[in-house]
Amino acid sequence: MAFHIYNTLTRKKELFEPVEPNKVKMYLCGPTVYDFFHIGNARPLIMFDVLRRYLRYRGFDVRYVVNITDIDDKIINKAIAQNRTASEVATEFTRAYFQDIDKLGIERPDLSPRATDFMRDIINTIQQLIDRGFAYELDGDVYYEVEKFVGYGKLSGKNINELQAGARVDVDDRKRSPMDFAVWKSSKPGEPWWESPWGKGRPGWHIECSVMSSKLLGGTFDIHAGGVDLIFPHHENEIAQAEGASDCPFVHYWMHNGFLNIEGEKMSKSLGNFFTTREILAKYPAEVLRMFFLLKHYRSPINFSEERILESQQALERIVETLKNIDLILADFQDVGAATDETIANQKAALIDAMDDDFNTASAMGTLFELVKSANLIIAENNFTKENIVTLKAIRELLVDVNEFFGIIPDKSSGTFGTDESFYLDMLTEIRRELRDARQWGMADTIRDRLQSIGIELEDRKDKSIWKRNFNKK
Ligand code: AMP
Ligand code: ZN
Numbered sequence: 001m002a003f004h005i006y007n008t009l010t011r012k013k014e015l016f017e018p019v020e021p022n023k024v025k026m027y028l029c030g031p032t033v034y035d036f037f038h039i040g041n042a043r044p045l046i047m048f049d050v051l052r053r054y055l056r057y058r059g060f061d062v063r064y065v066v067n068i069t070d071i072d073d074k075i076i077n078k079a080i081a082q083n084r085t086a087s088e089v090a091t092e093f094t095r096a097y098f099q100d101i102d103k104l105g106i107e108r109p110d111l112s113p114r115a116t117d118f119m120r121d122i123i124n125t126i127q128q129l130i131d132r133g134f135a136y137e138l139d140g141d142v143y144y145e146v147e148k149f150v151g152y153g154k155l156s157g158k159n160i161n162e163l164q165a166g167a168r169v170d171v172d173d174r175k176r177s178p179m180d181f182a183v184w185k186s187s188k189p190g191e192p193w194w195e196s197p198w199g200k201g202r203p204g205w206h207i208e209c210s211v212m213s214s215k216l217l218g219g220t221f222d223i224h225a226g227g228v229d230l231i232f233p234h235h236e237n238e239i240a241q242a243e244g245a246s247d248c249p250f251v252h253y254w255m256h257n258g259f260l261n262i263e264g265e266k267m268s269k270s271l272g273n274f275f276t277t278r279e280i281l282a283k284y285p286a287e288v289l290r291m292f293f294l295l296k297h298y299r300s301p302i303n304f305s306e307e308r309i310l311e312s313q314q315a316l317e318r319i320v321e322t323l324k325n326i327d328l329i330l331a332d333f334q335d336v337g338a339a340t341d342e343t344i345a346n347q348k349a350a351l352i353d354a355m356d357d358d359f360n361t362a363s364a365m366g367t368l369f370e371l372v373k374s375a376n377l378i379i380a381e382n383n384f385t386k387e388n389i390v391t392l393k394a395i396r397e398l399l400v401d402v403n404e405f406f407g408i409i410p411d412k413s414s415g416t417f418g419t420d421e422s423f424y425l426d427m428l429t430e431i432r433r434e435l436r437d438a439r440q441w442g443m444a445d446t447i448r449d450r451l452q453s454i455g456i457e458l459e460d461r462k463d464k465s466i467w468k469r470n471f472n473k474k
Contacts, residue, residue: 025221033093038274040267053405134244140186156232206237344394
């Protein structure tokens, strides 16, 4: 199967065909840097990082841009409240954003443009919109005239009459229509400003994404992503601006992730029902949070609960432990040759098919767990026939291979994962081995029995002992 994605624009799953063969140009709406981001915001950052890696894994040359909104009402309000400049606030939280994405194991985007670095291009595009009749100036502000853009509503499926009725609530007599939105805002006293043909001011939020994405990815690019809440008005407005200012289609595929909810409500800063990524990372390894998201399809809503996080942790531990046990076993069976395992090859094809089917990580994870289960069965039965060793080797290769895009198996050297349980279990196993070798049976047996009572089995080999989790008992 070739890669297919659900396109919000056409409301269908479509075959993915990039503008340029083998290249993918992809843009994600990034953070507004006025605070630490919460784990709801982490969802698109993690999922589209995995998509980017997956597309690379599938042989595409991916150019990935995630913008940074470093001028906005929220930043200005925070700066006023803290008696600082907007730029100080933005700099502080831009740094925090990079620290957090690094900790989450998210690869840095190829480009992370800041709105304030694109002021010239933004002003030029606004001027183009005015010249082409899509925008008009009003007392130092510039508005986009929604009715002038024939395709307005095509992404969100809203029609102009409906929108007009809805927009009446927000009456601003000066605008030609209540639906019109600001692309340039004149500065109020004390606010940051940039010189423009319409006086001192700053850009609206929507225009920065149209300008930076078009500028950095070319006239028409492949994938534009963000959370579902951005479909309207943000992405609808991005299309109106980009296509109003040029003659080419803006984006081919629009992808939107579902919400992370908490007690049935969207996790959000304004509702106060959020956990920052930092809070979660203080308690759980990054790989657990990645796993938590990967276990669900990116378009489905997810309910946050600590139990779900713990379940994700257990699921991940199972994979990591299996890998470790396979490694220990394979160390004793060096010469398995180059035999291939057809069943595992088929399961790998099924996993890739799931990923190709609108990036179904949940289903791909299902296949991964089946593989882990087969490996554990062989290990639990100590059934190390040549055939089974080939199978274990194939499973190991597969896990390592798909980790290229999932990014869930921690780097052994990083010590970010397994520092708790696995670390102590390794240590106890070693201590018991020494006791046993020193014929101190009493203490050695006590350790073995106590571990057994919590579902950990020890197995004594020729020159070492290993521990295994007994999943049937636990
Ligand atoms: P914001 O800071 O609200 O502009 O959000 C930044 C990104 O996070 C956008 O792509 C939002 O759609 C996304 N986002 C915000 N809240 C959530 C949530 N609770 N679940 C999933 N995505 C979210
Ligand atoms: Zn955007």
